Each structure stands twice: as structure tokens, then as C-alpha cells.
Amino acid sequence: MQPKVGRSNLQAKVFKRPGTALGCFVFIVLFVAQALLSPALSQETDSQPLQVYGYKMAGDSLHTRIVIWFDKKPEPKWFLLRDPYRLVIDFAGTAFDVSPEDLKARGLVAQVRYGNIDTGRSRIILTAAGPFAVDKLEILENENSPGYRMIADLTATSTTAFDAALSQRVAGADPTAGTADRRIVPAAARSKLFTVVLDAGHGGIDVGAEGSTGTLEKTITLAFALELRQKLEQTGKFNVVMTRDTDKFLRLDERVRIAREHEADLFISIHADAIRYRSVRGATVYTVSDKASDAEAAMTAARENLSDKLAGIEVEEQKDDVADILIDLIRRETHSFSMRFADTLLGELSDTIKMINNPHRYAGFRVLRAPDVPSVLLEMGYLSNAEDEKLLRSAEWRGKAADSIVAAIESFAGLKGAGG
Ligand SMILES: [Zn+2]
Numbered sequence: 001m002q003p004k005v006g007r008s009n010l011q012a013k014v015f016k017r018p019g020t021a022l023g024c025f026v027f028i029v030l031f032v033a034q035a036l037l038s039p040a041l042s043q044e045t046d047s048q049p050l051q052v053y054g055y056k057m058a059g060d061s062l063h064t065r066i067v068i069w070f071d072k073k074p075e076p077k078w079f080l081l082r083d084p085y086r087l088v089i090d091f092a093g094t095a096f097d098v099s100p101e102d103l104k105a106r107g108l109v110a111q112v113r114y115g116n117i118d119t120g121r122s123r124i125i126l127t128a129a130g131p132f133a134v135d136k137l138e139i140l141e142n143e144n145s146p147g148y149r150m151i152a153d154l155t156a157t158s159t160t161a162f163d164a165a166l167s168q169r170v171a172g173a174d175p176t177a178g179t180a181d182r183r184i185v186p187a188a189a190r191s192k193l194f195t196v197v198l199d200a201g202h203g204g205i206d207v208g209a210e211g212s213t214g215t216l217e218k219t220i221t222l223a224f225a226l227e228l229r230q231k232l233e234q235t236g237k238f239n240v241v242m243t244r245d246t247d248k249f250l251r252l253d254e255r256v257r258i259a260r261e262h263e264a265d266l267f268i269s270i271h272a273d274a275i276r277y278r279s280v281r282g283a284t285v286y287t288v289s290d291k292a293s294d295a296e297a298a299m300t301a302a303r304e305n306l307s308d309k310l311a312g313i314e315v316e317e318q319k320d321d322v323a324d325i326l327i328d329l330i331r332r333e334t335h336s337f338s339m340r341f342a343d344t345l346l347g348e349l350s351d352t353i354k355m356i357n358n359p360h361r362y363a364g365f366r367v368l369r370a371p372d373v374p375s376v377l378l379e380m381g382y383l384s385n386a387e388d389e390k391l392l393r394s395a396e397w398r399g400k401a402a403d404s405i406v407a408a409i410e411s412f413a414g415l416k417g418a419g420g
Pocket residue numbers: 201202208209217270271272273304
């Protein structure tokens with residue numbers, strides 16, 4: 001601060017006597033002196049602490065962008081920490097002027113802390129909700145105002161991918177080389193067991209559909225998912241992960257993030273919808289698509305996608321990175337696996353439970369959008385139909401349906417053929 005204060009004091013003295021010849025002379029001398037001094041002055045300005053004057057986060061549990069505004073060009077150094085998953089960014093001594101409101105948990109970022117670590121060094125620590133990849137961390141000069149901004153893009157990833165990135169950084173790899181392939185884990189690094197993520201639809205404040213006798217969808221889906229987990233685990237062939245195993249609210253993108261965190265081989269979201277037409281009954285298997293197979297499927301997806309809004313969450317539509325060809329290829333492959341599993345599941349289920357007409361349908365379900373995890377959404381029946389509601393509450397019916405799903409998963413996993 002000293003040089004600036006001195007400079008304005010000099011000018012103030014000069015302007016006190018603007019009319020005199022001496023004043024003019026002094027003004028010119030000082031003007032020249034200032035011009036000569038200015039390189040030194042600007043150097044001293046550089047030694048002043050960096051100033052952070054703005055902080056913003058946007059995105060969801062799958063992709064989150066962090067933007068930090070600086071008065072001068074920062075030279076960040078970053079690294080990763082485990083347990084919990086953290087991104088640590090170090091700067092030269094920095095003065096922070098940020099609103100606590102902007103630091104509130106958002107998307108992948110569960111907590112933001114900052115401060116000085118010693119004289120001349122400052123640190124920002126972002127604690128994440130789960131493993132992530134730093135896709136990009138760059139410094140840009142502001143276009144319409146002075147100063148610079150740091151942009152960091154985080155993407156949810158698996159534990160294995162995070163660990164690989166962590167050891168890569170320890171080994172001193174290029175910190176800016178954040179590419180899509182970090183999110184893809186070599187097959188050898190994966191767990192040997194086929195991992196199934198079971199997603200009991202709704203939960204907590206989001207009760208889902210309601211049956212005529214008061215049955216709540218969130219209760220039925222959890223009971224069914226727990227039973228299915230038990231049956232899958234009994235085979236000893238599967239690693240089963242539940243997105244929730246209690247009555248709690250979970251965002252849709254958080255469900256997808258959990259599937260990616262565990263490198264799921266299959267994601268099954270379990271539901272029991274209700275519609276106006278009380279006579280409609282039977283199970284439906286849905287896969288994801290930009291275009292819905294029919295108007296009913298589009299409405300089902302719209303109802304299921306409401307979950308986040310019911311809980312008061314502002315849903316930000318994420319535009320997928322079109323340039324990311326690798327991800328696009330993976331998405332296509334994943335989609336064909338999702339279609340294959342949907343067919344297998346229909347084959348098994350139609351032997352044991354009642355299916356709707358055209359039981360394989362598709363629409364834009366937010367919970368089915370993991371690019372690398374084959375995903376289906378199973379509407380087991382309609383709570384709006386009295387017969388379906390009765391069956392959904394029956395332990396015997398649930399047991400039969402669960403057995404069929406286990407058979408479908410075994411077939412899909414190729415375990416039957418392998419004699420396992
Ligand atoms: Zn539902």
C-alpha cells in the first residue's frame with residue numbers, strides 16, 4: 001500500500017497551488033519524476049498480495065465449475081488429497097474478499113475453505129462429495145474488466161480414477177493435462193466382481209407416487225431394492241451398492257454420481273408410478289433417449305425428473321460437451337448395453353409378472369444419464385391400479401419379481417454361460 005499512498009499525497013500537494021508558476025514547475029518536475037519512477041512503482045505493486053474479489057460455483061453432482069476472480073495474474077499450484085476427496089490450490093499471499101453465500105456447498109463441492117498457510121502463501125481447499133477428476137484448471141485474462149480469473153472444471157469419477165490421478169500428480173505429471181481418458185479406468189484395475197448399483201426411487205421429502213390405500217412409492221421401492229440386494233448377494237457373484245438404504249432424499253444427479261464412483265457395470269433405478277388411467281397396470285422397462293417412445297413415456301420421465309424440483313432444487317440443464325468424442329463413443333457403447341439388458345430383463349420378467357403393452361419404452365430420464373454405466377429404470381407396476389398396488393405390497397410377488405431380475409442380471413453379466 002505504501003507506494004500508492006505516497007503518490008497520491010504528492011499529487012494532492014501540487015493541486016493545492018494550481019495557479020502559480022512554481023506550482024506548474026513543481027507539477028512538471030513531479031510528473032517527470034513519477035514517469036521515471038513508474039517501473040519501480042509497478043514492481044512494488046506486484047509484491048502486494050493477490051486480491052480475490054469474486055468466487056462462484058455452478059453445476060451439479062456430475063460436473064461442477066469453479067470460477068475465482070483475481071486482481072492480478074495468479075500462479076496456482078494444485079494437488080489432490082484423499083479421505084475425504086479434496087482439491088488443494090495454493091497461491092502466493094492472497095487477500096480474500098468473497099461472500100459466504102457463494103461458498104455454500106454446490107454440485108460436487110461439499111465444502112470450501114481458504115486462508116493463509118504461512119507468510120506469502122495462501123490456500124483454497126475444496127472438499128468434494130466423492131471422487132472427481134480435474135478436467136481443466138486454467139487462468140484467463142478478463143475480457144471486460146481488469147484482472148484475471150481461474151476456472152476449474154471438476155467431473156465425478158470413480159475411486160480408482162481418482163487414485164490414479166492422485167499418484168500421477170505425486171509423480172509430478174503435468175498438472176494441466178486433464179483429459180477425458182483419466183475418467184476411464186483400465187479393465188484390469190476394476191474389481192473382479194460385477195458391480196450392480198440399485199437405486200430405490202425417491203425418498204425422504206420426495207415420496208413419489210401414492211397408491212389408493214396410501215402406499216408410498218418411496219417405501220415400496222426401498223423394500224424392493226433391499227430384497228433384491230439380498231438375493232443378489234446370496235449368489236456371491238455380485239458387488240451390490242445401494243444409492244440409499246434408508247428413507248432419505250437423494251438428488252437424481254447424486255444417484256448417477258454414486259454409480260460412477262463405484263464403476264458400476266449396471267445401474268437399475270426402481271420405481272412404481274401412478275397415472276390417471278386407473279385400469280392401466282403392469283411393469284415397464286425404460287432406457288434413456290432424447291426422444292420419447294410415446295407420450296406416456298415422456299410424461300413418466302417428466303414426473304420422475306420432478307424429484308429434484310420437489311425438494312426445492314434449482315435444476316441446471318447441463319449441456320454435454322459435444323467436442324468430447326471419446327465420451328460420445330463410450331455413451332453409444334453404454335447405450336447398446338443398456339438396450340441389451342432391457343431386453344434380457346423383459347424376457348425374464350414377462351415369465352413371472354404382468355407387463356404393460358410395449359413394455360420396453362424410452363424417454364429422457366435424468367437418472368439414466370451416466371455416460372459409462374448401462375442403466376435402466378424399472379417401473380414395477382402402477383400404484384394407481386388397485387391390483388398392482390396389492391401385488392407391490394405382497395412379499396411373495398416381490399420375491400418372484402426379484403428372482404427374475406437376478407436371473408436377468410446373471411445372464412447379462414455373462415455369468416450363466418461361464419458356469420458360475
Ligand atoms: Zn418414481
